[in-house]
Amino acid sequence: MSSRFFKETLSILIYIAIGVVLYFIISHFVTFANVDGDSMYPNLQNNERIFVFPQAQVKRNSVIIFDAYGEDPTATQKINYVKRVIGMPGDKIAFKNHQLYINDKIVKQDYISKQQQQQGSEYSYNGENMKNWDISTLSKTKWTYNKTAKVVPKGEYFVMGDNREISNDSRYWGFVKKDKILGVAHTFPWSTNKTARHNINNLAE
Secondary structure, X not given: OOHHHHHHHHHHHHHHHXXXXXXXXXXXXXXXXXXXXXXXXXXXXXXXXXXXXXXXXXXXXXXXXXXXXXXXXXXXXXOEEEEEEEEOOOOOEEEEOOEEEEOOXXXXXXXXXXXXXXXXXXXXXXXXEEOOEEHHHHXXXXXXXXXXXOOOOOOEEEEEOOOOOOOOOHHHHOOEEHHHEEEEEXXXXXXXXXXXXXXXXXXXX
């Protein structure tokens, strides 16, 4: 075996090894997903491709991807939902007089329209809209789990879709456990428009 052949072979193996290492590093810190449905409209579009950061810290207003199986009773198999974190562990969540409250303070929701903030955030139950609700009220009406909850439990989150009128979210089935979260979503730099990108990528606090 010639010295030249050995060097060329070694170079190829090194490139392959580097590629494999980079793949595992990148896949550990970022994956990709496609949005399925309109529950996050107008800030995420149906079929839009997004980044998912598994190691990112979940904060209020983070947009997260999570496995809904075992959370939403209607999810009879593994299925991923994308929603916005509204309530953190220990938070009191309430909706009254067309306003969303967290810990008795009105929440700004400039990332959605006034209609979505108000009528869209009501709770539809048995064909009627519940215009005022809190966690205690919701937990007693339709939830399968956490039927006596009054605040968001430790290690869990209260989530809602931006397109409130059609979103199947924590209002209807309860909280998302931390170990069900697959990561925090971010849009591509060229996706949708500047406002939508800001509303997904920059509002976590």
